[in-house]
Amino acid sequence: MSLSDLRVASPAHLVAVVPYLLGFHPRDSLVVVGRREHALMFAARRDLPPADTPFAEVAEAAQHIAAVVARQAIDAVILFGYTDERSSGAALVAAVGDALLDLGIPVREQLRVADDRFWCYLCTDEGCCPPAGRPFDAEAAEIRQTAGFSVFDSREALVASVAPVESEGMRVATAVADRRLEEMAARTEAGAGPLLGEIRRAGARAVGVALARYRDGGTLDDDEAAWLSVLLAHDSVGEYALNRADAAGWQVALWSDLLRRARPELAAMPAVLLAFTAWRTGQGALAAVAVDRALDADPSLGIAHLLDDVLTDGIPPSALDRPRAA
Structure with missing residues (x-):
């Protein structure tokens, strides 16, 4: 509503x-x-x-x-x-x-x-x-x-609605996702550039799957959620997801679900995505709670501090729709 x-x-x-x-x-x-x-x-x-x-x-x-x-x-x-x-x-x-x-x-x-x-x-x-x-x-x-x-x-x-939910299935799936990322690094051509490219492509696929699944009323299984949470810890994947975050209730549901299921040290970016989508949909109280979760997980995360300032200063979501000066 x-x-x-x-x-x-x-x-x-x-x-x-x-x-x-x-x-x-x-x-x-x-x-x-x-x-x-x-x-x-x-x-x-x-x-x-x-x-x-x-x-x-x-x-x-x-x-x-x-x-x-x-x-x-x-x-x-x-x-x-x-x-x-x-x-x-x-x-x-x-x-x-x-x-x-x-x-x-x-x-x-x-x-x-x-x-x-x-x-x-x-x-x-x-x-x-x-x-x-x-x-x-x-x-x-x-x-x-x-x-x-x-x-x-x-x-x-x-x-409490966005507090972590402990799950043995997610714990095991996240450990598997960690090994999957290590294997990706091992088989990628030497150098940081090729690995970052592989991570970004994998992240884009994982984000796309999540968006399509929740848009259609579904959810991610533990393996999919764990893989996405691990990939989102990389800046390029977090930026990719943030660029596709919008004012849609199903996106709020997606990032809220992932935030609750993610391992605590991987919660920062899901929390930022929840905060941004909640703010876009007018749910300022939920956005503020999500920002707190993001800063608890990573006190140095710049985008979380930016969102905190946006909420504190009362900047409305309509500010994103205003034309920018050339």
């Missing part, structure tokens, strides 16, 4: 749809949703600061958030504070609202959400916003049916 495909008819619908924009149910969070011509185009989340955070720090955070939002192609925003009973989240929500208004970006709603109820931060009419809050369970059921899928219960659950 694309953000731009969703239409909401009430504040309750807005609250109900947020988890589907993020991929999980937020807690103790500020969520910013951007609209353009009534379509939902952008969603971002950050932790709420502790209640005793100095105002200057809250204001600084708000300025950064507003600057990120301003880079998006939107004409209005809705702010949400996901809180518990101990904290209202009002300080950061208000500061971000003020910072956005200073940049000329209208704030249509400022809503607080706790458990299964919501309130408007600025409304004092108990007929509109009763002290006990307003339920949105009916709207949540409607959005869930429209989306056709469930979302993770928390960000921690989202992280």
Whole structure:
């Protein structure tokens, strides 16, 4: 489901749809949703600061958030504070609202959400916003049916969804793939050039098989997944795969699957490919989790740091479609 495909008819619908924009149910969070011509185009989340955070720090955070939002192609925003009973989240929500208004970006709603109820931060009419809050369970059921899928219960659950899965079959298959690469090196003409060419050709074939298989709704067996994970550790193959990464849900499924199955020291490039395809499809939270996996596997990987900067700065996927200067 694309953000731009969703239409909401009430504040309750807005609250109900947020988890589907993020991929999980937020807690103790500020969520910013951007609209353009009534379509939902952008969603971002950050932790709420502790209640005793100095105002200057809250204001600084708000300025950064507003600057990120301003880079998006939107004409209005809705702010949400996901809180518990101990904290209202009002300080950061208000500061971000003020910072956005200073940049000329209208704030249509400022809503607080706790458990299964919501309130408007600025409304004092108990007929509109009763002290006990307003339920949105009916709207949540409607959005869930429209989306056709469930979302993770928390960000921690989202992280767990791309955690390594130990498999004896993959362990054995990866050892076989290592030997296969060694044999390729042994029979290749002396010199680095011919071997790199062989690796790139093998990588192109393996990437092509994977793309075709997942596009058709299939998966890779252990031998195929292990061989691809070993080849992706080589720069030319990683670059080849990245050049073919696109905004397609089946590509997200492919690289998510390979990331979970790959041996930990081979996880960096599958994680980068997952991060890139998730970002392209508007799944920013999944992209951020994948970048973390990439940097855990290889802290020096330049493309992972670049994607981290892209996500931190809130650069939208549409930036890839903008014409470049000659």
